[in-house]
Amino acid sequence: MNQKINSDIALLTLSDDYFCRYLKIPYRMLTDTLNHRTEELTVLEAFIQMLASVRHEDLLEGSGENQRLCRRGESYQSQNAWSELFHWDRFKTRRYLLKLKQSGLIELESMGHTTRLRVIHYDYYVGRQSSPETKQYPDDFEKFWEAYHDTTQTQAVDKEAAYKSWRKLSFEERTKAVERIPRYYYSLSKTTYCVKALTYLKNKKFNDQFLY
Secondary structure, three states, rough: OOOOOOOEEEEEEOOOOOOOOOEEHHHHHHHHHHOOOOOOOOOOHHHHHHHOOOOOOOEEOHHHHHEEEEEEEEEEEEEHHHHHOOOOOHHHHHHHHHHHOOOOOOEEEEEEOOOEEEEEEEHHHHHOOOOOOOOOOOOHHHHHHHHHHHHHHOOOHHHHHHHHHHHOOHHHHHHHHHHHHHHHHHHHOOOHHHHOHHHHOOOOHOOOOOOO
């Protein structure tokens, strides 16, 4: 809640059917109120709390092999931690998060002792985007996707599946995956053997020993 967000506007819903109509409300007015709450949050307040708790800019977390990139609009914490923030029991929190996921508002990915949560249209909710996009991928993945197909000239297919494989990579692996695209492609004896981006990520072809 102490995280500074540059926008003073939160774009939120006031309806009971999980955020179908939207309204711009002063951001600090809402979060200042939540700072002093000790009782259970409402559904709307829980969503505001979520917006305030995710990262407002890309940031590396951890160190060494455990280092990972937490992107803008993302958070890595357990569902128990979300329960404490909402002042809810774990069952109610889990049901709420799954409802948001099913509604296409967030991504959830279990990662052992923590959960990666991403607010899909974060920039829209905090007033930095005029309208929500039908599908939004993070900048680092879009950079890989464009670089791979610019170099290999392969057909750009299975983007959603490729993104799921991308999310499983560590920060170091993602960096290597982008940097080694040319080495992978030009090491092939025949370019017809070039795999599509999904296979490149899923099989971690960037770790191969290249002759080039």
